[in-house]
Structures are given as structure tokens and as C-alpha cells.
Amino acid sequence: MLSKKGVDFGFILRRYDVEIENKGSPEAIAKKLLPKDAVFKACAEDVLYMRFKDVGKTVADALKSKKPLDVINEGLVPGMEIVSKLYAEHIYYLPEIMLAAKTMEIGIALAEKQLGSARKTKGLAVMHVAEGDPHDIGKNIAAVMMRAAGFSVIDMGRDVAVDDVVACVAKEKPFLVTGTALMTTTMSAFPAIAAKMKAKGINIPFMSAGGAVNREFSEGFELGIYSEKAPQTPPIADKIVAGYDWKKVKAEWDNIVKGV
Ligand code: B12
Structure with missing residues (x-):
């Protein structure tokens, strides 16, 4: 009888195609690139997954604890950067790009409202x-x-x-x-x-x-x-x-x- 000692069954039963698929899935790529901060991450994820109906609430929540420019630069823009990467890797196509960009714009418009206008223009x-x-x-x-x-x-x-x-x-x-x-x-x-x-x-x-x-x-x-x-x-x-x-x-x- 064959001895099972030292045999790693997890390794034998691994589906290699799933691993290859996962390497290129939006979730797998996003895992590495999404912001670490939970609030910024939520904003980035809304852009990444094109949640244009949710992004308003996510950004409004984020603005309770973060500065508007940080919500844009550290939340919404990194989300769009991941989208660009997925496009380059042929995982996302033009419809996703358009929806993600729209989602980001909704978020930016909301954050921009809170920036206020400077009293006197510098130029x-x-x-x-x-x-x-x-x-x-x-x-x-x-x-x-x-x-x-x-x-x-x-x-x-x-x-x-x-x-x-x-x-x-x-x-x-x-x-x-x-x-x-x-x-x-x-x-x-x-x-x-x-x-x-x-x-x-x-x-x-x-x-x-x-x-x-x-x-x-x-x-x-x-x-x-x-x-x-x-x-x-x-x-x-x-x-x-x-x-x-x-x-x-x-x-x-x-x-x-x-x-x-
Ligand atoms: C979104 C997108 C689109 C959208 C644009 C929507 C929009 N309203 O902007 C749509 C779907 C319309 C589009 C269309 C096309 N696209 Co396109 N698109 C992209 C994509 C995926 C992302 C660009 C983006 O918005 N990134 C996010 C933003 C935040 O990044 P960014 O623009 O680079 O901005 C950063 C800096 O560059 C800088 N910056 C930018 N502007 C400014 C301005 C100032 C003043 C400052 C200081 C800084 C600054 O600051 C930002 C970060 O801080 C890129 C791929 C890529 N990796 O860039 C291709 C890409 C730009 N597109 C490309 C192409 C070819 C096209 C099409 C011709 C495709 C087609 N065959 O139809 C068409 C254009 C047709 C036409 N002539 O009308 C190519 C260009 C290749 C080239 N080198 O010439 C790219 C590089 C994709 C590729 N790898 O092939 N696209």
C-alpha cells in the first residue's frame, strides 16, 4: 500500500486553470493595488466595480472623516488607475472604462462641492x-x-x-x-x-x-x-x-x- 505520509493533498487537488484565471481577475489585481485605508478603499472599489448608484453615499461617508482632496487623490483616482490597468490587460473593455469614469466623476463632483471657493483668485x-x-x-x-x-x-x-x-x-x-x-x-x-x-x-x-x-x-x-x-x-x-x-x-x- 502506498504511504500518504508527507503528501500535500491540497497541492494535488489544486485546479491550475482557476489559479491562472484568478491571477488576472479584477479582484486579484485589485487586491494588490487598492488603497490600504478602509475609507479610501471603499471609494476606489466603487470606481473599480462601476457602482455609480452607490458612489454618492460612499463619498459622502468618506467626507465625514477625510479631506475632499484626499478623497479624490487617495480614493477615487487610485480606483480609476486600477481600471486603466485592467483595460491594458484586456480584462476590462470600453463599456467598463466609460462606467468607471462616470462613477469617478460623480464622486469627484461631490467632493469638489466641499472644497469651497477661494476668496481671492491667485491667477x-x-x-x-x-x-x-x-x-x-x-x-x-x-x-x-x-x-x-x-x-x-x-x-x-x-x-x-x-x-x-x-x-x-x-x-x-x-x-x-x-x-x-x-x-x-x-x-x-x-x-x-x-x-x-x-x-x-x-x-x-x-x-x-x-x-x-x-x-x-x-x-x-x-x-x-x-x-x-x-x-x-x-x-x-x-x-x-x-x-x-x-x-x-x-x-x-x-x-x-x-x-x-
Ligand atoms: C479612459 C480611456 C478612454 C475613454 C476616455 C474617457 C474620458 N472622458 O477621458 C474613452 C473610452 C472615450 C477612450 C477612447 C479611446 N481611447 Co482611450 N483610454 C482610456 C484609458 C483606459 C484610461 C485613461 C484615463 O482616464 N486614466 C485615468 C486618469 C486619471 O489618468 P491620466 O489621464 O493619465 O491622468 C494622469 C496623468 O496623465 C496626469 N494628467 C493628465 N492630464 C493632466 C493635465 C494636467 C494639467 C496635469 C498637470 C496632469 C495631467 O495626471 C493624472 C494623474 O494625476 C487609457 C489607458 C491608460 N492606461 O492610460 C486609454 C488610452 C489613452 N486610449 C487609447 C486609445 C487608442 C483610444 C481610442 C483611439 C480607442 C479606439 N480604438 O477607439 C479612443 C479615442 C477615439 C477618439 N479619437 O475619439 C490609447 C492611446 C494610445 C496612444 N499612445 O496613442 C490608450 C493609452 C490605451 C492603450 N493602451 O492603447 N479611452
């Missing part, structure tokens, strides 16, 4: 998403952060034509203009806008942002500065309002965004 920024690009979630988050930090924002929306941006900047005279591109096919609008601004004698910094651009590209043309994450925009904006031009922001960028 005006013009923000837009590049021509041909529909990806406005990151820009919307950056706009919320700018307003929360006391700046006024003209949000031109998404898919904005180069000449419309230049015309708006010439008319409104902001201290900063930002452009977001998530598609490699749309980012070329930014050096074109900066060149047209220069030709009109407008020398304010042009901040490029979004997944399609990096620091090298963003700083590679005149007026160009970079912001990697939405929360980096207010500290950079503070420096510009304090008198930094685009060259000085470029030179001191690492220090300005340190720890943000």
Missing part, C-alpha cells in the same frame, strides 16, 4: 485637451486641484483646436496654459500652440501633461514645461505666479515637485 489658467483627443479625466482632476488651490480656471474641454487655444490665451491673458494628450497622435498640437503663442508675443509657460507626453518632449520646445501628475500643477503654478518664467520652472522642476 487665471487656461486648460484644455489636445485636438482629436477625447481623454479628459486627468485634465478634469488637474482643474479641480487648481481651483482648490485658489486659482481660476478656464476649462476649454477636450478636442480643442490649436487656433482656439491660441485665441483664448490672447484674449484672456492667463499666467499659464496647460494641454493634455493621452494619444501619441495628438501631442504634436502642443509645440504648434507654443510656437503660435510666441509669434504673437505671448511668453507664458505652456504645460504639457498626460500619458502620451514625457518630460523630455514637454521641455523640448520654447515655453514648454512639464507636469507628470495632476497634484504637481498647483506648486508649479505658485512659482509662476511668484515670477518664475518657463526657463526657471524647467531648471528647478525637480525641487518644485519634490515629494508631490
Whole structure:
């Protein structure tokens, strides 16, 4: 008779296909990436699982113990980041992305209401998403952060034509203009806008942002500065309002965004 001594039956009876399936399930990926804090985790989970009917209550509860900007940055945005990862891994598809984005927007709108408006504006920024690009979630988050930090924002929306941006900047005279591109096919609008601004004698910094651009590209043309994450925009904006031009922001960028 065969001896059973030392035999691990759990190992023999394991279904390998289940393990492989689990590795890629939303739950398995989320487990590693969800925020540790229970309140932020609940917000992130509502976005991740597209619970657009529940997110209002979850965020309202979260706002009882957390600051509105933290609910956005540490709860709702990490949820959307997991969604992006699931999309990249072909676990989520466009319908999930749309529903998750809608859920996040409902949550952000609620948190934004509690931010209150600054008494006196620190200055005006013009923000837009590049021509041909529909990806406005990151820009919307950056706009919320700018307003929360006391700046006024003209949000031109998404898919904005180069000449419309230049015309708006010439008319409104902001201290900063930002452009977001998530598609490699749309980012070329930014050096074109900066060149047209220069030709009109407008020398304010042009901040490029979004997944399609990096620091090298963003700083590679005149007026160009970079912001990697939405929360980096207010500290950079503070420096510009304090008198930094685009060259000085470029030179001191690492220090300005340190720890943000
Ligand atoms: C959501 C999404 C969509 C949504 C957009 C909804 C919306 N309202 O924005 C929808 C479904 C509409 C969409 C459509 C398409 N998409 Co899409 N989409 C995404 C996805 C999954 C997530 C993007 C996102 O919102 N992330 C969450 C936010 C919070 O992150 P974020 O935007 O990067 O923002 C962060 C930073 O970049 C930065 N930031 C962003 N903006 C700004 C602005 C400022 C001022 C600052 C300071 C910082 C900042 O701060 C944020 C964090 O702090 C990405 C994949 C990915 N991993 O990025 C693909 C992705 C961007 N899409 C892609 C593509 C190809 C498309 C389509 C062409 C698909 C198709 N075949 O139809 C279409 C576009 C068609 C068109 N021209 O109209 C590609 C782009 C590839 C490329 N390199 O060119 C990606 C990368 C997917 C991929 N891997 O292929 N998409």
C-alpha cells in the first residue's frame, strides 16, 4: 500500500486553470493595488466595480472623516488607475472604462462641492485637451486641484483646436496654459500652440501633461514645461505666479515637485 505520509493533498487537488484565471481577475489585481485605508478603499472599489448608484453615499461617508482632496487623490483616482490597468490587460473593455469614469466623476463632483471657493483668485489658467483627443479625466482632476488651490480656471474641454487655444490665451491673458494628450497622435498640437503663442508675443509657460507626453518632449520646445501628475500643477503654478518664467520652472522642476 502506498504511504500518504508527507503528501500535500491540497497541492494535488489544486485546479491550475482557476489559479491562472484568478491571477488576472479584477479582484486579484485589485487586491494588490487598492488603497490600504478602509475609507479610501471603499471609494476606489466603487470606481473599480462601476457602482455609480452607490458612489454618492460612499463619498459622502468618506467626507465625514477625510479631506475632499484626499478623497479624490487617495480614493477615487487610485480606483480609476486600477481600471486603466485592467483595460491594458484586456480584462476590462470600453463599456467598463466609460462606467468607471462616470462613477469617478460623480464622486469627484461631490467632493469638489466641499472644497469651497477661494476668496481671492491667485491667477487665471487656461486648460484644455489636445485636438482629436477625447481623454479628459486627468485634465478634469488637474482643474479641480487648481481651483482648490485658489486659482481660476478656464476649462476649454477636450478636442480643442490649436487656433482656439491660441485665441483664448490672447484674449484672456492667463499666467499659464496647460494641454493634455493621452494619444501619441495628438501631442504634436502642443509645440504648434507654443510656437503660435510666441509669434504673437505671448511668453507664458505652456504645460504639457498626460500619458502620451514625457518630460523630455514637454521641455523640448520654447515655453514648454512639464507636469507628470495632476497634484504637481498647483506648486508649479505658485512659482509662476511668484515670477518664475518657463526657463526657471524647467531648471528647478525637480525641487518644485519634490515629494508631490
Ligand atoms: C479612459 C480611456 C478612454 C475613454 C476616455 C474617457 C474620458 N472622458 O477621458 C474613452 C473610452 C472615450 C477612450 C477612447 C479611446 N481611447 Co482611450 N483610454 C482610456 C484609458 C483606459 C484610461 C485613461 C484615463 O482616464 N486614466 C485615468 C486618469 C486619471 O489618468 P491620466 O489621464 O493619465 O491622468 C494622469 C496623468 O496623465 C496626469 N494628467 C493628465 N492630464 C493632466 C493635465 C494636467 C494639467 C496635469 C498637470 C496632469 C495631467 O495626471 C493624472 C494623474 O494625476 C487609457 C489607458 C491608460 N492606461 O492610460 C486609454 C488610452 C489613452 N486610449 C487609447 C486609445 C487608442 C483610444 C481610442 C483611439 C480607442 C479606439 N480604438 O477607439 C479612443 C479615442 C477615439 C477618439 N479619437 O475619439 C490609447 C492611446 C494610445 C496612444 N499612445 O496613442 C490608450 C493609452 C490605451 C492603450 N493602451 O492603447 N479611452
